[in-house]
Every structure is written in structure tokens, then in C-alpha cells.
Amino acid sequence: MNLIQSPEEGMCMMIVDVDENDDVLEPPTNFSMVEDGIFRSGLPQPSNFGFLETLNLRSIIYLCPEAYPQENMDFVDAHDIKLFQFGIEGKTESSSTSIPNHTITAALKVLIDVRNHPVLIHCKRGKHRTGCLVGCFRKLQTWCLSSVFEEYQRFAGVKWRATDLRFIETFEVMCLRQCLYSIIYQYQGYGSNKRRLLYQEESIQKPKIKSI
Amino acid sequence: MNLIQSPEEGMCMMIVDVDENDDVLEPPTNFSMVEDGIFRSGLPQPSNFGFLETLNLRSIIYLCPEAYPQENMDFVDAHDIKLFQFGIEGKTESSSTSIPNHTITAALKVLIDVRNHPVLIHCKRGKHRTGCLVGCFRKLQTWCLSSVFEEYQRFAGVKWRATDLRFIETFEVMCLRQCLYSIIYQYQGYGSNKRRLLYQEESIQKPKIKSI
Numbered sequence: 001m002n003l004i005q006s007p008e009e010g011m012c013m014m015i016v017d018v019d020e021n022d023d024v025l026e027p028p029t030n031f032s033m034v035e036d037g038i039f040r041s042g043l044p045q046p047s048n049f050g051f052l053e054t055l056n057l058r059s060i061i062y063l064c065p066e067a068y069p070q071e072n073m074d075f076v077d078a079h080d081i082k083l084f085q086f087g088i089e090g091k092t093e094s095s096s097t098s099i100p101n102h103t104i105t106a107a108l109k110v111l112i113d114v115r116n117h118p119v120l121i122h123c124k125r126g127k128h129r130t131g132c133l134v135g136c137f138r139k140l141q142t143w144c145l146s147s148v149f150e151e152y153q154r155f156a157g158v159k160w161r162a163t164d165l166r167f168i169e170t171f172e173v174m175c176l177r178q179c180l181y182s183i184i185y186q187y188q189g190y191g192s193n194k195r196r197l198l199y200q201e202e203s204i205q206k207p208k209i210k211s212i
Numbered sequence: 213m214n215l216i217q218s219p220e221e222g223m224c225m226m227i228v229d230v231d232e233n234d235d236v237l238e239p240p241t242n243f244s245m246v247e248d249g250i251f252r253s254g255l256p257q258p259s260n261f262g263f264l265e266t267l268n269l270r271s272i273i274y275l276c277p278e279a280y281p282q283e284n285m286d287f288v289d290a291h292d293i294k295l296f297q298f299g300i301e302g303k304t305e306s307s308s309t310s311i312p313n314h315t316i317t318a319a320l321k322v323l324i325d326v327r328n329h330p331v332l333i334h335c336k337r338g339k340h341r342t343g344c345l346v347g348c349f350r351k352l353q354t355w356c357l358s359s360v361f362e363e364y365q366r367f368a369g370v371k372w373r374a375t376d377l378r379f380i381e382t383f384e385v386m387c388l389r390q391c392l393y394s395i396i397y398q399y400q401g402y403g404s405n406k407r408r409l410l411y412q413e414e415s416i417q418k419p420k421i422k423s424i
Contacts, residue, residue: 026356032363033245051355143263144238151244154366 025051030126030155034134037117040155042126046071052120057081059116061107063088063129084110088129099129099167104136108176111137127156128164135168140177145169237263242338242367246346249329252367254338258283264332269293271328273319275300275341296322300341311341311379316348320388323349339368340376347380352389357381 028041028048043064044052052075060076062068065087068076076083086107088099110116111133123129131152138148148168153160240253240260255276256264264287272288274280277299280288288295298319300311322328323345335341343364350360360380365372 023354024356025354025359027359029362030366031359032366033247035245036248142235142237144236147237147239147243150241154242154244154369157366157369 023050025054027051028122028126030130032155034121034137037114037119038111038137039118039120040126040130040134041120041122042130043069043122043124044072044075044120046075049075053079055118055120057118057120059084059110059119061086061110061119061121061133063107063121063123063133065089082116084116088123090124090129098163099132101171104133104171105176107133108136108140112140112180125159127159128161131155132164132167135164136171136173139168139171139173140180235262237266239263240334240338242342244367246333246349249326249331250323250349251330251332252338252342252346253332253334254342255281255334255336256284256287256332258287261287265291267330267332269330269332271296271322271331273298273322273331273333273345275319275333275335275345277301294328296328300335302336302341310375311344313383316345316383317388319345320348320352321391324352324392337371339371340373343367344376344379347376348383348385351380351383351385352392 026047028044028051031039031041031051034040039055039057041048057079059082062083062085064085068083068085073083075081084107086103088103107121111119111121121130121133135148135152138151139145145168149165152164152168156164238259240256240263243251243253243263246252251267251269253260269291271294274295274297276297280295280297285295287293296319298315300315319333323331323333333342333345347360347364350363351357357380361377364376364380368376
């Protein structure tokens with residue numbers, strides 16, 4: 001182990017002219033990276049489109065039942081982004097309706113499919129519906145429940161809902177995990193040895209590189 | 213643009229036996245991904261080491277002046293992780309001492325050096341010192357200040373400090389940005405066209421792959 005108290009010197013030797021007119025980037029409200037190629041936020045506004053361009057999104061998972069706003073539709077059209085809509089009703093704590101399990105399962109299947117990455121998940125405020133989907137994704141990654149809840153609450157803040165925590169707690173990932181195992185790998189996460197969802201056709205079609 | 217209401221079917225055809233004894237992973241408190249290869253958290257406990265192994269860390273940036281706990285030292289030793297320590301005093305809102313600019317600048321240089329990635333930034337609770345370093349990193353990425361503050365406050369919660377926000381607001385990234393431009397690229401972020409800090413020796417030493 002190398003204990004290094006100060007970084008290497010010599011980085012600042014060559015000072016050159018700098019374009020100081022960089023545009024300032026404005027991520028959508030409640031924006032965060034979830035995992036390599038997976039992002040979350042509230043509903044992007046036109047002022048966020050410049051930032052979104054830096055993500056090179058291939059897909060968006062939109063969790064509201066309302067039609068996608070026209071400006072956002074124009075943005076995804078212009079950038080050839082696939083829009084997956086799973087309409088989940090927004091609700092208040094007092095509401096008795098709950099998020100349908102099968103809708104979250106369907107959204108999870110899109111989410112973990114690397115052919116859709118980079119992908120942005122968003123609802124309206126990035127708190128409840130997005131928080132539930134990310135929470136179920138973390139269960140699939142075998143995060144312990146207290147860490148899943150901590151993350152949910154970080155984004156929901158004072159608006160957190162006990163019904164959402166119960167939904168995440170009782171959501172059954174075993175079926176989906178079995179599906180993943182059955183294909184090739186469990187989707188588990190970070191790092192260079194991360195196990196990702198792969199498709200048979202990918203391993204067939206990919207040309208092998210021969211050593212010369 | 214393809215509007216797809218439901219994901220592809222056919223993923224669940226082949227159900228096989230599943231090892232249900234997966235260990236549950238426990239991320240450190242206040243854990244999150246900041247960017248590709250950059251993570252943040254509070255002080256990892258031994259119960260978090262299993263999770264940390266999945267990150268394949270190459271470095272840790274530790275922002276407290278206290279000696280690194282022995283268990284954590286053993287962990288970084290065992291995994292050949294470089295430990296960069298920048299001792300910044302923890303302080304309360306009423307304290308008049310402030311974070312030294314040059315310490316954050318030095319930590320930023322380590323943070324944006326891709327030779328140190330994957331890297332975990334942590335202090336004790338992952339709120340103030342870590343929040344300030346990540347905030348300055350976001351300024352370097354040209355995030356607008358309100359988004360930087362939103363992220364800081366998401367992790368600090370009710371413990372947020374006006375002194376930290378002032379520190380982030382007044383921290384001058386132009387000098388460091390000039391250094392980055394002077395090497396090759398501005399480190400800017402996400403996506404496949406992200407611009408990263410590259411080193412001359414890397415481009416020299418890397419063998420070229422010839423087409424056969």
C-alpha cells in the first residue's frame with residue numbers, strides 16, 4: 001500500500017490560453033448517477049437539455065401517465081432517444097392505490113438491458129416513482145434494505161412516503177433474478193469485474209479478435 | 213424516435229436453478245456514485261468491505277486528519293489501494309476556521325486523475341468535507357451553482373452548513389481548469405464523448421492495435 005500525502009507535482013507547468021466562455025450546465029432537478037450508464041432525475045426542463053446532451057442517452061424511462069411534454073418529445077426525437085413510458089399514477093400518502101408490481105418489473109427489464117444504456121429514469125420530481133424503481137433495482141443488486149431506504153430518503157427528503165418503503169420492501173426480485181441468471185449473469189454492479197446482462201446474439205455476432 | 217410502451221418479451225423463457233444464498237451487500241453510509249469511476253461515502257465500516265470489493269477501487273481520498281482506522285488500513289493494504297489523505301478539520305457551523313483552498317485543490321488533482329480511478333472519496337459522515345470536494349468538482353464540470361448546492365444539500369440533509377456553501381461558491385476553479393486545458397482536455401463528464409484527463413506517457417506507451 002502506498003500512503004501518499006500529497007499529489008504529484010508538475011501538472012501545472014504548461015499554462016495555455018483558455019476559452020473562458022464555457023456554457024454552464026444545469027442538470028435536471030434531483031439528478032444523480034445511479035450506476036454506470038444509469039441516471040435518475042425529476043422531469044427535465046428545456047434549460048436542462050444542454051446538460052442531458054452530455055449524457056449521450058440512448059433511452060429514457062418515463063414513469064408518469066401524462067403525455068410527454070412536447071419540448072421533451074422534440075428533444076428525444078432530435079437525439080434519437082428511445083422513450084419507454086410506464087404510466088404510474090402520482091399519489092399522496094393518504095391514497096390507497098399502490099404501484100403495480102408488474103409495471104415496476106417491466107420497467108426494471110428495460111433498465112437492466114445494457115442495449116438501452118445510457119438511460120435516464122425520471123418521473124415528475126424524481127422522488128417517489130423514480131425512487132421506487134431505483135429501490136427495486138438496488139434490491140436486484142443485493143443491497144441491504146437499510147441502504148436502499150437511505151438512498152430513497154436522500155432523494156425524497158421530507159416528502160418520503162412509508163407506502164413507498166413498504167412497496168420496495170415487499171417487492172419480489174427473485175423471479176427477475178432467476179430470469180437474469182437464466183440468460184447469463186446476475187446484473188450486479190460496479191467495477192471492472194461487474195456482471196452484466198448479456199444476450200446470446202451479442203456473443204454470437206461479436207467478432208473475435210485474433211492475436212497476430 | 214421509437215415510442216415503446218412495453219419491453220420486449222421472451223426474457224423469462226429459460227428458468228434455471230438459482231443460488232439464493234447471495235450475500236447481501238451493505239454500502240457505506242451516504243454512499244453514492246458521483247461519476248464514472250468516482251464514488252463518495254461516509255467512513256466505511258468493516259461491514260461495508262464486501263460491498264467496497266465490488267468497486268475494484270484503485271484509490272481512496274480520505275479527508276480527515278485522524279489516522280486511518282486499522283481495519284480500513286488492513287483493507288486497503290489487502291487490496292492494493294492507494295490511500296491519499298488530506299487532513300481537513302471537522303468543524304461546526306460556529307467555528308471560524310475554514311477549509312484551506314490549497315487542500316481542496318490538491319485533492320481535486322488526485323480526484324480527476326484517471327490513473328487513480330476507480331476512486332472513493334470519504335470523510336467521516338460523507339456530508340461536509342466530502343460535500344465540499346464534490347461541490348468543487350462539479351464547478352470544474354461547469355455545473356450551475358444551484359445544482360451544485362442541491363447535490364450538497366441532498367447529502368448533508370439538515371446538517372447543511374452555510375459556510376460550506378460559501379466555500380464552494382467562492383472556490384476558484386479557473387486555475388485548475390487552465391492546468392487541465394494545458395495538458396489536454398477539460399475533464400467534463402459523462403457519456404461516450406466525455407473528455408478526460410489524459411497523460412502524454414499513456415498515449416506513448418499504449419500499443420497500437422493494427423488491423424490484420
